Amino acid sequence: MSGRHEKEKGVNVQVLLRCRPFSEDELRSNAPQVVTCNDYQREVAVSQNIAGKHIDRVFTFDKVFGPSAQQKDLYEQAVVPIVNEVLEGFNCTIFAYGQTGTGKTYTMEGECKRSKSGPNGELPSEAGVIPRTVQQIFDTLEGQNAEYSVKVTFLELYNEEITDLLAPEEISRISLEEKQKKQLPLMEDGKGGVLVRGLEEEIVASASEIFTLLERGSAKRRTAETLLNKQSSRSHSLFSITIHIKEATPEGEELIKCGKLNLVDLAGSENISRSGAREGRAREAGEINKSLLTLGRVINALVEHLGHIPYRDSKLTRLLRDSLGGRTKTCIIATVSPAVHCLEETLSTLDYAHRAKNIKNKPEVNQKMMKTTLIKDLYGEIERLKAEVYATREKNGVYIPKERYYQEESERKAMADQIEQMGVVIETHQKQSEEWRDRYDAQVRQCSDLSSKLSTAEKNFNQTIKLLTCTEEELKKCRYENALAHQACVLRSDLEKALQDNASLFQKIGREDKLSSDNRSVVNNFRGQLSQQIVSLCNMVSMSISQQNEHLQRVQELGHSFLDMHYKSVEELKKKLSASRAVYISHIEAVQNVVHLHKASSIAGLEEISSMASSSTQSIKDYLESEAGPAASIFDDLQNSLSTHQGEVALFAREMRQRFLVSSEKRKEVSEYMNGFLDKILEQCKSLENHAVQADAIQMKNICDFQEAYEEQSKTDAEKLVADINNLVSNHLQRQKELVDARLVDLRETATGNKAFLDGHVSSMECVSTDAKRKWHEFSMQAEYNAKDVADYSAAKHCRMESLLQQCVSTAGSAFKHWQKTHDSVNKMGISHVSELVSLTR
Ligand SMILES: Nc1ncnc2c1ncn2[C@@H]1O[C@H](COP(=O)(O)OP(=O)(O)OP(=O)(O)O)[C@@H](O)[C@H]1O
Known part of the structure; x- marks a missing residue:
């Protein structure tokens, strides 16, 4: 608000x-x-x-x-x-x-x-x-x-x-x-x-x-x-x-x-x-x-x-x-x-x-604008600017010279100023007229108020005038009579008042006299009483002084008798103390005797305890000795069974070693055989290589021979054929063909010879390899058999070792039980000994 x-x-x-x-x-x-x-x-x-x-x-x-x-x-x-x-x-x-x-x-x-x-x-x-x-x-x-x-x-x-x-x-x-x-x-x-x-x-x-x-x-x-x-x-x-x-x-x-x-x-x-x-x-x-x-x-x-x-x-x-x-x-x-x-x-x-x-x-505060409205406004602005740009570019807007534009602009400004000033003047006039109207309204309201007030006041005034005239007339009539009566009454009342005052004054004086005589008699009485009281007080004081003296004398006597009594009681007390000291010393001596006695008895008890302890240690020792026999036998058993196990395991290991030695020898044999076989193959390969080299050399030689023969033949033939080339070409070709064929047959024969030699070698190698294969097969079969045998043997040994271990476990269990028993009985013995010692010390 x-x-x-x-x-x-x-x-x-x-x-x-x-x-x-x-x-x-x-x-x-x-x-x-x-x-x-x-x-x-x-x-x-x-x-x-x-x-x-x-x-x-x-x-x-x-x-x-x-x-x-x-x-x-x-x-x-x-x-x-x-x-x-x-x-x-x-x-x-x-x-x-x-x-x-x-x-x-x-x-x-x-x-x-x-x-x-x-x-x-x-x-x-x-x-x-x-x-x-x-x-x-x-x-x-x-x-x-x-x-x-x-x-x-x-x-x-x-x-x-x-x-x-x-x-x-x-x-x-x-x-x-x-x-x-x-x-x-x-x-x-x-x-x-x-x-x-x-x-x-x-x-x-x-x-x-x-x-x-x-x-x-x-x-x-x-x-x-x-x-x-x-x-x-x-x-x-x-x-x-x-x-x-x-x-x-x-x-x-x-x-x-x-x-x-x-x-x-x-x-x-x-x-x-x-x-x-x-x-x-x-x-x-x-x-x-x-x-x-x-x-x-x-x-x-x-x-x-x-x-x-x-x-x-x-x-x-x-x-x-x-x-x-x-x-x-x-x-x-x-x-x-x-x-x-x-x-x-x-x-x-x-x-x-x-x-x-x-x-x-x-x-x-500025009104918040909706985003859409703002965007719309901006679009409008862009459109306006676009239109302006377009008009400028196309020159289809209104063109006016610069001076005129500035002139018009200044005129427009002046007009705008004038308009604004006029607006302001109008505004002020409007304001003034509103003010005047308000004032007029207020005055009209005031006038109507005043006129209504005036009419009521007029009415009141008329009534008052009437009343006043009535009162004036009545007043005129009563004025003389009333004045006289009134004055007489006033005088009378004054006289009555004075009389009353005098009477009360006399009464007061009488009361005063009475009071002073009463006071005087009271003072006289008081004086007599006071002198009597002083005399009695003096008597009382002298009496009390004599009483106090007597009392002091009695107190002195009492003090003396008390001191005597005190001395006596102190003496008695001294005596009693010396007596009680003697009693105390005798008591101490008795206690010391008792202590000595107790000491002797405790030494005896301790000796007894030590003898008991030694006896109990002896019995423990005996017991342990008695138990040591079976325990030693158990441990011996255990040791025997462990040593037998050890022997068996050693035997098993030896057998295994032997078997492995046999198998390794066999493997050595096979490998030696394989080495020999491979060496043989190597030799064969070498001879094959040599043969191939020889065959190649022969072939090369044959080819060279053939080339030379061919060149010679062709030379002679060429010489012969230069004259009658056309007739002899076919013959020459024929002869050449025959020659080539014959040579080719030779070559084919050497090739088949070579092939047969190679085939022979290949077949011998095949024989060797099948032989090796068979031998390898046999060896592998033997090795498999051996492995199986070894596996069976080791399984049997494993079973045996398992049963032996079982035995060991049961023997160890029984040994443990026996040991527990021994432990319990030693404990019991200890407890009984402790209780005996406790009873003894008590
Ligand atoms: N409050 C202030 N504390 C320290 N230095 C001041 C302060 N006020 C003014 N000055 C110093 O006084 C000098 C004049 O100040 P400044 O130029 O701001 O005055 P001005 O009123 O802007 O003057 P003009 O009207 O010439 O621009 C400057 O060097 C400014 O650093």
Whole structure:
């Protein structure tokens, strides 16, 4: 309820004050301090000397940061909540306002070189509001794991001209001068806001990207400053961050939350004469002041609730219209110097900031947009831009010359201004007429109330008049009679009262007399009684003294008799003690005798015990000796059976060794035979090889002979045939064929001879190998038979060994039982001996 009420009433602009420390120059010149800050009471006091009088002026703000306040303190106390509200979907603006050199840029940007940043990407302690804001925004968004987009713009307003500090074009004097001519125009966005046409909006994904952009913007600003002889203190800069965050409703619908933060570093607020503006710079200073003056006028109009707020009078106020009396949450950081030479400006800044405290905004959270609607809007925008591009490319749009366009644009602007002003006037008129109507209604209501009251009052008045006349008449009649009677009555009552008083006085005097006589008799009685009592008291005292003396004498006598008795009893006691000592000594002697007796008896008992122990050890020994015989026989049996087993095992091993020797000899024989057989095969192979070599040599010789014969024959034939080649070719071929055939028959015969020789050898080798195979078969059969025999023999031996082991186990069992028995009986014997010893010791 109160929240709504507050919302309707509005929220005051938050105003903070920051006083910077003395600069080195100021310290060197020992400049006196005129500003003192009380951070806790949120007060700033300015000391002035007016006409020799010391006057302190005190200003109170929402927060005060003295010279010792660090960047971090200011940010955490003042800016963190604002950034949180931006993330909640509010639009917020932070202005830095103050004289040149008081720390506006230091507060907003700080000395934030990225290279100076600490480890883990921490910001340096000198970092100002902008880098800290950026860091907080990204930290929060990343911490929430939200889907988001962040856009930034960075512009400079100088001489009422807007420059985009993020535009990527090259920076040169010419380009800058050209650019100066074509300034970015301000346009109504159709939703009640203002936008800068053509302003670069950079989408950034991380804090570091923003830092890069900031550096780029600042560098561009510095370059422009040197190239165009600008003074940064005369320009305003506006850094805006727009955040879109995706949210999902419980129904699963996707909404887009939007928040915007404007960070404004205003131009120095000093007056023109001080800033040294002359002639050429008059316009510049004028324009700067136009923005600042308009800002001041807007603030005044808002504070004084004037009908017309001159937002449109400057670009700065147009751009920041929503932040002053609109739906944006606004914070102004006023900066001052503590030094005396800035006193005038400090006071003007403090006045200005103090006035601004009264501005009321009506902050409203931005409506969350449905993702689909946003996409639709963006599509619409794309379509519009496409249409514009198409019209430009096809030149089928409306073409007008540049001058006319600018003229029309300025006319349109002027008209828009007029319309707006008229709208404002109409609005104020409407407001006024509403006010008048309200007042009229209230007066009509008052009139009707008053008329009804008047009629009732008239009625009452008439009735009262009537009553008054009646009373007046009656009063006239009774006036004389009543006055006399009344006076007589009064006198009478007075006399009666005096009589009563006299009587009571007499009564009082009588009572007083009686009382004093009574008192006197009481005093006399008391005196008599007192003297009697004193006499009796003296008697009593003397009596008690004599009694006490008697008593003391008796006590003395009693003491003497008691001492005598005491001496006597002591004597008796001494005697008794000596008697009891004698008794004690005799008792001790008796006890010693008894002890000696006991000692002797115990020695005897011990001797008996030792004799018993020796007898028991003897009996144990006997018993063990008696038991040793059977045990030894058992162990002998065991040893015998083990030795027989050993003998049998040794025999078995010997037999096995012999058998293995036999089988190994046989194996040796077989291997020798195999070696001989292989040697034979080797010999055969060698002779075969020799034969093959011989056959090959013969064949080669035959072939050579044949070749030579053929060559000779062919030579002679060729010679013969040269003459009659045609006739003799067939004969020659015939003869040649015959010759070849005959030779081939020869060759075939040698080949068959060779083959027969080889076959013979192969058959002999076959015979040898079958013989070897048979022998191997026989040997393997024999070996198998032997192995079987050995296996049977070993199985039989195994059975025998098993039965022997069984026997051993049973013998060991019986030996163990016997041993257990012996152990039990020894134990029993021990127990009986112990009990006997116990009885004996008892
Ligand atoms: N609170 C402060 N602590 C330490 N140094 C400060 C503080 N405020 C300002 N300074 C120093 O004072 C000097 C001037 O500050 P700065 O440039 O921010 O002033 P400005 O108001 O922005 O001036 P201009 O209007 O000319 O831009 C800088 O060197 C800055 O480091």
